[in-house]
Amino acid sequence: MKSNPELPPDLPTQIAASIRDAIVSGALIVDERLPSEAELSLQFDVSRATVREALKRLAAQSLIRTQRGATGGAFVNRISFEAAHAQQITTSILLLSMNDVSFETACEARYTLERACAPLSAKRRNSIHIKMMREEIELQGEEGLSDEAFCASDVTFHRALVDGANNPVLSYQLAGAVEAMQPLMNMITFTARSRSAIVTLHRDIADAIEAQDGARASDGLAALEIETQSLARRIFEQRQRPSPKT
Amino acid sequence: MKSNPELPPDLPTQIAASIRDAIVSGALIVDERLPSEAELSLQFDVSRATVREALKRLAAQSLIRTQRGATGGAFVNRISFEAAHAQQITTSILLLSMNDVSFETACEARYTLERACAPLSAKRRNSIHIKMMREEIELQGEEGLSDEAFCASDVTFHRALVDGANNPVLSYQLAGAVEAMQPLMNMITFTARSRSAIVTLHRDIADAIEAQDGARASDGLAALEIETQSLARRIFEQRQRPSPKT
DNA sequence: AAAACTTTAATTGTCTGACAATACTTTTTC
DNA sequence: GAAAAAGTATTGTCAGACAATTAAAGTTTT
Secondary structure, eight states: OOOOTTOOOOHHHHHHHHHHHHHHHTSSOTTOBOOOHHHHHHHHTSOHHHHHHHHHHHHHTTSEEEEOSTTOEEEEOOOOHHHHHHHHHHHHHHHHHHTTOOHHHHHHHHHHHHHHHHHHHHHHOOHHHHHHHHHHHHHHTOTTOOHHHHHHHHHHHHHHHHHTTOOHHHHHHHHHHHHTTHHHHTTSOOOHHHHHHHHHHHHHHHHHHHTTOHHHHHHHHHHHHHHHHHHHHHHHHHHHSOOOOO | OOOOTTOOOOHHHHHHHHHHHHHHHTSSOTTOBOOOHHHHHHHHTSOHHHHHHHHHHHHHTTSEEEEOSTTOEEEEOOOOHHHHHHHHHHHHHHHHHHTTOOHHHHHHHHHHHHHHHHHHHHHHOOHHHHHHHHHHHHHHHOTTOOHHHHHHHHHHHHHHHHHTTOOHHHHHHHHHHHHHHHHHHTTSOOOHHHHHHHHHHHHHHHHHHHTTOHHHHHHHHHHHHHHHHHHHHHHHHHHHSOOOOO
């Protein structure tokens, strides 16, 4: 057997790693211009095509951006919370779907983390967060809302809650957990009754956050988790033994 | 004004997005082989070099892997928790360092999330987790341990705690928060006294987890956060007005 | 002198075609 | 039948070319 796990990676990978290290270590700082592709190919003694593949790898991770023209080139990117969010969400979604993570496990992780934010959010939330939560609750109560729109609104509601903690790092970390759940949630059909149960809980949570009662908000989230889990369980059971014709 | 934010991205970006969508949507499943580079260049009507740059982008995100040889080609990758961990940690570290996130903010996020894991970990941890925590505590008490080794051991301790919750999604999400703190923690010099305070708290936490007392473990983590924050504050203050020569 | 236009140069984006390296498959040889 | 050799499909890398883009320098016009 020789599926050598330590075989030397190809040239673009090596070059990309070398440049990435320079960025992580601080040798290259934000907005600094890298040498041109031609110069890099001389430096690393490879062809320009090889350098380009390396740069594309870095661009895929938003570590650099490129610009054409006379003063163009590759520049070190300031990684924004926004871009990091987006990437983390994609990765999280694929991670869950490819590794057969159960709804239960993902749901537990999500609500566990979210409960942790509740006390901070109760303390620091401002009127905008409250307003967003109220608006989404309103929307979720509307008749004729599609299941997908209901889920999307659910995500928005919870993002507002998390953002209320006013800690960008926390918001960033939670984004993956909350949004990666959406594809799983979309598998669920929400009956009028289950929607109303969820909306009621959302209202409780929003009330608690507005009253700056973190403990009550946590409890509300715990109740919501239980509700969601049992809803999912019912639906999955039903699908396993479908249409037991009377 | 036309700093068009919606300008069409370049060809490799488009092609990469197209293939990524196929993966995310499930049209391409894990371990499935993509068409060869030559076939792709026909399909997308671009040169092979362009296709290659697109594939490199996807490889950078571990969405595909490539293999040479007759039966080689590009294959859809199963994203492992391990690979996702590693990527998230890199992103988190850069995010914190490039956006001037304060120690305080990052620390708060980390401990908030970690506290959330404590009850689950207290319930589900097994002897291996306890053993790991005890070993790291032992190590942290040793004389002559470098600050970096102390920090690394700290990370290992906390990872054991989080892993005790036995929820891979939770472990994955926490990895970013815990490990991205390490570069920040490394800026701190740990005196013998501060080390001993931390070790004492670690022991309290480990005891609580072993006793399956989630609430006590949470309290321990809260105390640890306060200790860490005040330690950092003292050090940063001291550095701002250095050497007030007696 | 200022403004508008043109030219120039640097740089990335894309293409073509070639050859090397690799690894599986088939054929040949013993 | 097993081992060795040849064949073949595929990615990895290279060289060179031209197109597209953009800022700066130069030129003309007002």
